[in-house]
Amino acid sequence: MTTPDTATHARQREMATEHLLFKLMEYVEDRHSGLLDFMEKSLDHLGDPATDATKDDEAVRQIARKMIIGARKQGVD
Template sequence: MRDDMIRTRQREIAAEHLLFKLIEYVESRDPGLLDFLEASLSHLGDPAKDDSKDDEGVREIARRMIAGARAQGTG
């Protein structure tokens, strides 16, 4: 089980890195992606069907990712 958790964490780190690099690449060539992504957040939600469901928590993570991309000078 521990190995599964480690592998999941590693995949999340790798996916986040690649996503940031993709956002950086697109934003540098066609500014506006970050604004577009930010405007879409009201449609973002947590698909969980149990007590762990937290739509606002998911949106807050996305907001922080967008803010991080902006802070790195991509937006």
């Protein structure tokens, strides 16, 4: 078995983290309605930490919006 390179490992970690975050969001929203609304209201404070030409605060917010929309659609099975 080969050791994954840094980019592969980062992608795999990102996918695992995203999955667990979605499931946590769905679970908490199901039991304590309002979490997703609260998270959505916080997006104005979210930004891209980059300090170069790749900085794009709105792109980061859009990813977060899509995650919230996905959690609203998916719900708890």
